[in-house]
Amino acid sequence: MNFHLKLYSKLPATAISCYNQSIMQEIYWPEYIEMPVKLKLADLHIHTTGSDGKLTPREAVDRAIDGGLAAIAITDHDTIEPALEAMAYAGNRLTVIPGVERTDSLLRHHLALFPDGFTDNPASLKKWERLAWMVQDTHELGGKVYASHPHSMATPSLGRRAIFFLIKHSNPLVYIDGFEVFNGAVADNPFGRSNEKTLDFYRRYRPYLGAAIGGTDSHRKKLGRVVTIFPANMSIKEALESGTTGVAFSGETDTPPLCELIPQTLSSWYHAFKLHRS
Numbered sequence: 001m002n003f004h005l006k007l008y009s010k011l012p013a014t015a016i017s018c019y020n021q022s023i024m025q026e027i028y029w030p031e032y033i034e035m036p037v038k039l040k041l042a043d044l045h046i047h048t049t050g051s052d053g054k055l056t057p058r059e060a061v062d063r064a065i066d067g068g069l070a071a072i073a074i075t076d077h078d079t080i081e082p083a084l085e086a087m088a089y090a091g092n093r094l095t096v097i098p099g100v101e102r103t104d105s106l107l108r109h110h111l112a113l114f115p116d117g118f119t120d121n122p123a124s125l126k127k128w129e130r131l132a133w134m135v136q137d138t139h140e141l142g143g144k145v146y147a148s149h150p151h152s153m154a155t156p157s158l159g160r161r162a163i164f165f166l167i168k169h170s171n172p173l174v175y176i177d178g179f180e181v182f183n184g185a186v187a188d189n190p191f192g193r194s195n196e197k198t199l200d201f202y203r204r205y206r207p208y209l210g211a212a213i214g215g216t217d218s219h220r221k222k223l224g225r226v227v228t229i230f231p232a233n234m235s236i237k238e239a240l241e242s243g244t245t246g247v248a249f250s251g252e253t254d255t256p257p258l259c260e261l262i263p264q265t266l267s268s269w270y271h272a273f274k275l276h277r278s
Contacts, residue, residue: 043224
C-alpha cells in the first residue's frame with residue numbers, strides 16, 4: 001500500500017497493550033488534539049450474513065473479542081436485526097453498536113449508528129428528498145450519521161455534491177456526525193482508490209464533517225484491519241460525540257479474488273438499485 005495516513009508510523013506500545021496485533025502501520029490522529037497515551041480500538045463498519053457478509057453476527061462478536069477490540073458496529077444493509085442479535089449475544093463482553101448501512105434513492109450509502117430502531121424508506125420520496133429524510137429519521141431515532149467510503153466509485157457512496165447538500169441543509173436535523181476517512185474495502189478493491197482523497201477532503205472541511213472514523217467494511221472474515229482509535233478513558237460513544245477519535249490501518253489487506261470481487265461489487269450496486277426501484 002502506498003497510502004499514508006501520516007503523523008504516526010505506529011502506535012506506542014502502551015496504546016496497543018489491549019490488542020493482539022503488535023503494530024498498526026498507518027495512523028491518523030487529528031492534529032488539533034493531543035494523542036492520548038492509551039487508546040482503545042473499534043471496528044465501526046462490519047457486514048454479516050444478515051446482508052452480504054460471510055460471518056454470522058455471533059461469529060463477528062467472537063472474532064472481535066478474540067482480536068482484542070473494545071467495540072464494533074454491525075452495519076448490515078438496510079436492516080438493524082443482525083446488530084440487535086450481536087448485541088444480545090455479546091452482553092457485557094464487548095460493546096456492540098447497533099447500526100445500519102442505509103441506501104437512498106440515488107443509490108448512495110451512509111452509516112446510521114446508535115439508532116433506536118429503523119424506519120423503512122418512504123417510497124413516495126425521491127432523489128434528494130429521501131436522503132434528507134433518512135438523515136433526519138436517524139437523528140430523530142437518537143442515532144448518528146456517518147458518511148461511509150465517501151467518494152468511492154466502486155461502491156454506492158456519498159459524493160462531494162451529496163456531502164455539501166447535507167452540511168448546507170437548512171433542516172437542523174439534517175447534518176453529518178462523522179466521516180469514514182479510511183475504509184478497508186476501498187483499500188482492498190483495485191477498482192476504487194479513494195481513501196487518500198477522502199482524508200484530504202476531511203482535513204479541509206473537518207469542522208463540518210464531525211468525528212473521523214475508520215472501519216474494515218468487512219464482507220469476508222477478517223475484522224480489525226482498519227479501526228477507529230479513541231481514548232481508553234472514554235466510551236466509544238463519548239469519543240465520537242466529542243470528536244476525540246482517529247483511525248489506524250494495520251497494513252493487512254483482504255482482497256478477494258476477482259471471481260469474488262467483481263460479483264461483490266455488482267451485488268452492492270444491484271442491492272442499491274433494487275431498493276431504489278421499490
